[in-house]
Amino acid sequence: MNRSTVESRFLSKPEELGVTAVGFSGGQPKAGVDVGPAALIESGLLTEIRDELGYKIVGDTAVNLYKDLVPTEDPDYRGMKNPLTVSAVNRRLADQVYKHASEGRLALTLGGDHSIAIGTVSGTARAIRERLNREIAVIWVDAHADINTPEGSDSGNIHGMPLAFVTGLAKDEREEYFGWLRDDMRLNLRKLVYIGLRDVDAHEKQILRDNGIKAFSMFDVDRHGIGRVMEMALAHIGADTPIHLSFDVDALDPMWAPSTGTPVRGGLTLREGDYICEAVHLTGQLVAIDLVEVNPSLAATEAGANETVRAGCSLVRCALGDTLL
Ligand SMILES: NC(=[NH2+])NCCC[C@H](N)C(=O)O
Ligand SMILES: [Mn+2]
Numbered sequence: 202m203n204r205s206t207v208e209s210r211f212l213s214k215p216e217e218l219g220v221t222a223v224g225f226s227g228g229q230p231k232a233g234v235d236v237g238p239a240a241l242i243e244s245g246l247l248t249e250i251r252d253e254l255g256y257k258i259v260g261d262t263a264v265n266l267y268k269d270l271v272p273t274e275d276p277d278y279r280g281m282k283n284p285l286t287v288s289a290v291n292r293r294l295a296d297q298v299y300k301h302a303s304e305g306r307l308a309l310t311l312g313g314d315h316s317i318a319i320g321t322v323s324g325t326a327r328a329i330r331e332r333l334n335r336e337i338a339v340i341w342v343d344a345h346a347d348i349n350t351p352e353g354s355d356s357g358n359i360h361g362m363p364l365a366f367v368t369g370l371a372k373d374e375r376e377e378y379f380g381w382l383r384d385d386m387r388l389n390l391r392k393l394v395y396i397g398l399r400d401v402d403a404h405e406k407q408i409l410r411d412n413g414i415k416a417f418s419m420f421d422v423d424r425h426g427i428g429r430v431m432e433m434a435l436a437h438i439g440a441d442t443p444i445h446l447s448f449d450v451d452a453l454d455p456m457w458a459p460s461t462g463t464p465v466r467g468g469l470t471l472r473e474g475d476y477i478c479e480a481v482h483l484t485g486q487l488v489a490i491d492l493v494e495v496n497p498s499l500a501a502t503e504a505g506a507n508e509t510v511r512a513g514c515s516l517v518r519c520a521l522g523d524t525l526l
């Protein structure tokens with residue numbers, strides 16, 4: 202039991218971690234990201250969190266929870282691939298994360314591809330509005346901006362669109378195509394901060410500019426250093442705002458995390474990634490964490506897959522305060 206003594210400002214049960222394992226790959230075309238959570242759990246992540254960090258683990262760590270939701274037919278819609286499946290899975294996930302967050306637990310979600318942030322962010326946003334009457338902020342750590350609208354996306358992969366849906370830049374009337382996302386589940390665009398960007402589509406750059414979205418690219422990390430970047434990111438969010446950290450493992454350089462679907466060179470070092478998580482932990486404002494896009498089947502070597510899983514575990518532990526003295 203050495204849980205860090207940072208006081209948690211927004212959790213009513215700071216000793217409890219609400220875990221959801223989402224073995225889901227329908228937001229992108231590569232198989233294998235669905236076993237991400239199993240790989241993280243088998244490597245000991247949750248037992249370490251329980252035995253070494255002293256959290257009580259509550260929730261669903263069975264990774265095939267969502268298999269029953271896959272429809273027999275799921276044709277493209279507005280250019281999106283697997284839209285019914287991704288929508289249904291996220292609808293259920295939103296309820297689950299909502300439950301954890303509204304009962305005052307820190308919600309930890311292990312992905313799965315990044316489309317699952319549609320459910321995690323909307324579930325957290327709704328719970329925190331209801332319980333504390335506040336808007337959440339999201340720190341999105343990623344090589345990519347994941348804010349394509351269906352019409353703006355070149356790929357049609359929904360893991361490149363979650364932020365368009367949760368902010369309301371993209372909407373659909375039809376319940377079964379994300380129409381279930383109500384206003385009280387949305388993220389305010391002014392409360393979104395990116396770190397680590399280096400592969401942003403032209404369409405997305407336009408969205409970032411038009412909406413004045415706060416973003417720290419790898420250029421900014423190089424220019425200011427990660428310490429200063431985190432100061433500026435947290436200043437933008439404000440000192441008294443619940444934070445949802447959504448960490449795509451591809452934010453890290455492929456040297457530390459090669460096993461991921463859309464790797465991009467020139468990324469964060471493992472220490473920079475860990476530092477981001479530590480700095481967020483120290484605010485005492487963390488209410489939810491996603492770790493996504495760990496795909497153990499994609500590395501050229503088994504060592505590469507293990508490195509990626511290890512890096513993912515390290516990020517989560519740092520966000521829980523493990524490495525701070
Ligand atoms: N979560 C991710 N790894 N997203 C990658 C997105 C890549 C590209 N921008 C797309 O829309 O398809
Ligand atoms: Mn990414």
Ligand SMILES: [Mn+2]
Pocket residue numbers: 315343345347360449
């Ligand atoms: Mn992503």
